[in-house]
Amino acid sequence: xxxxxxxGTYELFRHHYGLPAEIRDSPESAVRSxxxxxxxxxxxxxxxIGVATDHVVESFRNELWPGYKSSAGMxxxxxxxxxxxxxxxxxLGVVVWAMTDLEADDALASAxxxxxxxxxxxxxxxxxxxxxLAQMVRGTRVVQVDRRRQRVIDQxxxxxxxxxxxxxIPDLLALVGxxxxxxxxLNGWGMKSAATVLARYGHIVHIPDDAxxxxxxxxxxxxxxxxxxxxxxLAALFLELATLRIRASLVPSVESLRWRGPGPGLAHMAxxxxxxxxxxxxxxxxSSR
Numbered sequence: 457x458x459x460x461x462x463x464g465t466y467e468l469f470r471h472h473y474g475l476p477a478e479i480r481d482s483p484e485s486a487v488r489s490x491x492x493x494x495x496x497x498x499x500x501x502x503x504x505i506g507v508a509t510d511h512v513v514e515s516f517r518n519e520l521w522p523g524y525k526s527s528a529g530m531x532x533x534x535x536x537x538x539x540x541x542x543x544x545x546x547x548l549g550v551v552v553w554a555m556t557d558l559e560a561d562d563a564l565a566s567a568x569x570x571x572x573x574x575x576x577x578x579x580x581x582x583x584x585x586x587x588x589l590a591q592m593v594r595g596t597r598v599v600q601v602d603r604r605r606q607r608v609i610d611q612x613x614x615x616x617x618x619x620x621x622x623x624x625i626p627d628l629l630a631l632v633g634x635x636x637x638x639x640x641x642l643n644g645w646g647m648k649s650a651a652t653v654l655a656r657y658g659h660i661v662h663i664p665d666d667a668x669x670x671x672x673x674x675x676x677x678x679x680x681x682x683x684x685x686x687x688x689x690l691a692a693l694f695l696e697l698a699t700l701r702i703r704a705s706l707v708p709s710v711e712s713l714r715w716r717g718p719g720p721g722l723a724h725m726a727x728x729x730x731x732x733x734x735x736x737x738x739x740x741x742x743s744s745r
Contacts, residue, residue: 459713503714568580
């Protein structure tokens with residue numbers, strides 16, 4: 457079997473901004489679009505699905521770094537759709553992790569870890585373009601799927617894209633920063649220099665303090681080494697922000713992700729959306745499983 461893990465937050469933003477302006481601000485417009493996307497997965501044969509959302513955008517990481525991403529300044533039209541999205545997916549019969557203290561990315565990391573340990577799972581597909589999830593890729597068994605670009609990224613793809621393997625992605629982000637998540641990285645460290653050094657040493661903790669001890673050539677190495685030496689505590693903090701948390705209790709078993717058909721509120725939801733064919737599509741699909 458294949459397990460499909462969907463970044464609901466990413467999908468909500470992607471669909472919201474992908475809609476025409478005249479439709480975008482209609483109530484639940486992006487929700488309906490995301491649900492259609494999940495329906496397409498099911499109709500294409502997906503059997504085990506979990507969707508993670510940032511029910512509360514803020515997480516424990518905001519306590520660690522004051523500049524970490526928050527709901528401040530986000531479009532209210534998007535924020536107001538998280539609850540309806542979770543409700544709609546629940547009525548569709550899909551497992552939803554509505555995250556509060558942790559983030560949606562942590563839920564996806566947790567589910568992918570549990571699924572990858574199950575011998576009956578052929579492949580785990582994490583449906584998101586978010587670079588944070590690249591750290592969870594394992595060979596061809598756990599892959600990222602960018603549905604918008606129709607691209608599957610396995611471990612070789614991570615190395616090709618970032619210059620380092622999945623295990624070094626948190627270290628890479630700690631050095632260069634993550635603008636989307638709101639932390640800056642270390643001054644002067646760019647993607648190329650960080651990838652070159654980490655490709656040799658693997659993790660920040662293994663990078664020598666003195667550039668004279670580096671056995672890899674990097675432009676501006678003395679300055680970079682000095683910056684790291686003076687800011688190791690800050691680098692460690694950014695590494696903590698970038699490292700996804702595993703909470704296996706979120707997924708009792710892979711079988712708990714099996715789609716078993718819609719909930720009782722699906723018909724009301726379809727009526728609210730003026731989508732009369734939705735119920736028939738779901739019921740036909742459920743009867744075929």
